[in-house]
Amino acid sequence: MKKRKILVAKIGGNIIEDKKALVSFLEDFARIEGPKVLIHGGGKSATQLASRLDVKTEMIDGRRITSAENLDIVVMTYAGVINKKIVAELQKNNCNALGLTGADANVVLAEKRAVQFVDYGYVGDVIQVNAEVINGFIELGITPVFCAVTHDGNGQLLNTNADTVASEIAASLVNLYNVSLFYCFELQGVLENINDKNSIIEYIDSEKYAKLTESGVIADGMLPKLQNCFDALHKNVNTVHIANASFIKDKNIKHTTLSL
C-alpha cells in the first residue's frame, strides 16, 4: 500500500528571533494540508536570556554546554515562551497545534551524553521516539510542535540539539509515512562561501559532504545540521532539504537537497 506523505519541518533560532519571518513561516506552515510536525530550536533566545541573567554560554561544535543553570534557562525558553507563542500563532491560523517536549507523552527518550573529551552537561542523545503517539495526535487532526527538550525516563530533562530532534522524529515516522524533512533557516541553503549569500550548493551527497567538512566550508550550527540530514537519510527518510523559511510555500526557490 502506498504510504501517506508527512512533512517534518524544523525552524531555528534566527527565524524565531525575527518576528516577521516567524509569523510568515507559521502562516505558510498552517496552510499546508495533510499530516505535519513542527520542531523548533531557539538557541539564540536562550543565549540572550542567559546573558541577561549573567549566566555563561559555551557552544562546542554547534552544541550548548548545558549546566544545571543553563538547563533551567533552555527549558524556560524552549518549552515555555517559544513553544507556547508558536502554538498560539498556529491556533490563530486555524492549525490545531499541540506544544510538547520529548517528556510529554514520553515521545522522545534520551540519555545524558557520556563525558568523553568534552563534558556537555545536561545534553541528551536520543534513544527512542514513540512514533505511534505522534501518529495518534495526527490522527486526531492535531499538529505536534516539539521543542528541543527531551528526558531520560528518570525525571531528568535534557537539552538536545533541535536539528537532531527533527532528524530522529522524521526517522521514527518512516514505517508509517513517506517522510519529507525540511530544515528551514534564514539563509537560502548551504553556502560555498559564507560571505556570499548567492553561493548556494544545490546538491550535497556523502562524498561532497566529506569534502566540504574537510575544507572547513561547513562550520558552527551547520555541522550538526548536515550530520543530522545524513543520519535521517541513512534511516530512510525519503527527502531532506535545507532551505530558506519561504521554501515552505515556494518549492521553486534555490535551496540545498541532500542525498546519500
Ligand SMILES: Nc1ncnc2c1ncn2[C@@H]1O[C@H](COP(=O)(O)OP(=O)(O)O)[C@@H](O)[C@H]1O
Ligand atoms: N557553509 C555554510 N552555509 C550556510 N551556513 C553556514 C555554513 N557554515 C556555517 N554556517 C552557519 O550555520 C548557521 C546555521 O546553523 P544554526 O545557527 O544552528 O541554524 P538554525 O537557525 O537552523 O538553528 C548559519 O546561520 C551560518 O551562520
Ligand SMILES: CC(=O)N[C@@H](CCC(=O)OP(=O)(O)O)C(=O)O
Ligand atoms: C544541545 C544543544 O545544543 N541544544 C540546542 C537546542 C536548541 C537549538 O538547537 O536551537 P537552534 O535550532 O535555534 O540552534 C541549544 O541549546 O542551543
